[in-house]
Amino acid sequence: MEEKLKIGLLGLGVVGSGVPEILIAHQEKIRQVTGMDIVVDKAFVREIETKQALGDAFNIQLTTSIEDILDDPEISIVVELMGAIEPAKTYISQALEKGKHVVTANKDLLALHGGELVALAQKNKCDLYYEASVAGGIPILRTIANSLAADDITNVLGIVNGTTNYMLTQMVSHSKSYEEALREAQELGFAESDPTNDVDGIDAAYKMVILSQFAFGMNIGMEQVAVKGIRGLSLEDVATAKQLGYEIKLIGAAKKAGNSIHVEVSPMLVPVKHPLASVSNEFNAVFIESSGVGESMYYGPGAGAKPTATSVVSDLITIAKNIRLKTTGHMFNSYRHETLLTEDNEIFSKYYLSLEVPDERGQFLKLAEIMNQADVSFDQVVQQKSDGKTARVIVITHTTSKKNLETVSKKINETTSFSLENTMKVLGE
Numbered sequence: 001m002e003e004k005l006k007i008g009l010l011g012l013g014v015v016g017s018g019v020p021e022i023l024i025a026h027q028e029k030i031r032q033v034t035g036m037d038i039v040v041d042k043a044f045v046r047e048i049e050t051k052q053a054l055g056d057a058f059n060i061q062l063t064t065s066i067e068d069i070l071d072d073p074e075i076s077i078v079v080e081l082m083g084a085i086e087p088a089k090t091y092i093s094q095a096l097e098k099g100k101h102v103v104t105a106n107k108d109l110l111a112l113h114g115g116e117l118v119a120l121a122q123k124n125k126c127d128l129y130y131e132a133s134v135a136g137g138i139p140i141l142r143t144i145a146n147s148l149a150a151d152d153i154t155n156v157l158g159i160v161n162g163t164t165n166y167m168l169t170q171m172v173s174h175s176k177s178y179e180e181a182l183r184e185a186q187e188l189g190f191a192e193s194d195p196t197n198d199v200d201g202i203d204a205a206y207k208m209v210i211l212s213q214f215a216f217g218m219n220i221g222m223e224q225v226a227v228k229g230i231r232g233l234s235l236e237d238v239a240t241a242k243q244l245g246y247e248i249k250l251i252g253a254a255k256k257a258g259n260s261i262h263v264e265v266s267p268m269l270v271p272v273k274h275p276l277a278s279v280s281n282e283f284n285a286v287f288i289e290s291s292g293v294g295e296s297m298y299y300g301p302g303a304g305a306k307p308t309a310t311s312v313v314s315d316l317i318t319i320a321k322n323i324r325l326k327t328t329g330h331m332f333n334s335y336r337h338e339t340l341l342t343e344d345n346e347i348f349s350k351y352y353l354s355l356e357v358p359d360e361r362g363q364f365l366k367l368a369e370i371m372n373q374a375d376v377s378f379d380q381v382v383q384q385k386s387d388g389k390t391a392r393v394i395v396i397t398h399t400t401s402k403k404n405l406e407t408v409s410k411k412i413n414e415t416t417s418f419s420l421e422n423t424m425k426v427l428g429e
């Protein structure tokens with residue numbers, strides 16, 4: 001008879017119900033790999049009646065009292081899948097203080113309070129794993145922590161929010177409106193309960209904070225991430241970008257320059273030849289540049305019950321092995337480096353600008369002067385008719401610093417006849 005490892009599950013929603021399903025479906029393999037039977041014993045739910053059928057199907061005891069799980073000495077691992085900060089933070093902290101190992105998919109919590117929870121886990125010699133918090137089914141955190149441990153990562157580019165990637169694909173390829181695309185993403189279960197975090201780039205920023213900890217060992221605060229979502233994106237920009245050979249994607253970027261990093265989330269122009277350009281719908285991908293491996297990309301589903309639950313179960317398997325080998329209490333990510341942020345004059349990129357200008361003589365000259373004074377040069381320029389009086393001008397600059405681009409944007413905004421509609425980074429091929 002194999003040793004039984006009992007799990008207390010907090011939350012029996014979309015991902016929560018996937019966990020016992022996978023544990024049962026792959027029981028024999030998990031038993032061989034860990035030498036244990038991992039079973040969900042109890043689940044903490046908001047309302048028993050609505051979850052009773054699931055409880056019966058998976059033989060899980062349901063409870064609305066958190067103490068039933070936290071005070072049960074037979075439960076050695078708590079899996080938190082409720083989301084949001086509270087009460088998840090309190091329950092996880094209490095579980096760790098009681099010596100229980102914890103698995104969570106809660107990116108909001110890890111990005112905002114990860115340091116505190118990791119310290120608590122260390123103090124109590126417990127494991128704390130959270131593979132499912134970034135890019136759902138893609139085993140990206142474990143890959144960076146283990147497989148790329150010998151490498152020096154210089155750049156991480158991620159499509160890490162399935163909702164916005166789904167929306168952009170549907171808007172561009174199927175001419176759906178922003179509202180229609182968002183509604184579909186919600187119906188398909190990709191979006192957060194409040195999709196503001198998805199469309200405004202906050203969810204992606206949480207994931208980039210966690211990725212930066214793993215890739216660069218640095219603890220970036222959310223206030224240090226420049227975040228812009230897809231709300232202000234116009235279909236005209238998307239169409240023009242396509243004509244110029246780019247796809248617009250919501251990209252999370254964490255780039256190292258010397259010893260410092262710059263982390264941001266914003267819509268960016270991705271050359272059609274770049275591997276990230278082909279990532280569509282709810283799929284996620286993380287593209288990594290490193291000195292040893294070179295370029296590598298990790299692609300897969302970023303949300304959904306089964307992929308996310310599979311990552312959760314992989315964490316459970318890791319803990320089961322640690323228990324067996326008596327090696328619990330080590331950090332998921334033990335790489336630490338002083339947090340240093342790159343100055344704006346050392347952040348370089350090509351940029352896309354779209355602006356409305358009066359359709360009359362001398363306007364390009366004015367624009368060229370602004371660019372020239374800021375030491376920014378044109379790579380591509382396109383003029384489109386807007387109405388009889390106005391022209392829409394699209395500029396792609398040669399590589400320049402963020403500081404120079406800001407000077408150009410400020411000068412354009414000060415020019416009363418010009419209206420700067422949008423600026424976006426342009427990734428290299």
Ligand code: HSE
Binds near residue numbers: 133160164191302
């Ligand atoms: N709302 C998230 C997304 C779910 O769309 O990617 C997975 O974290």
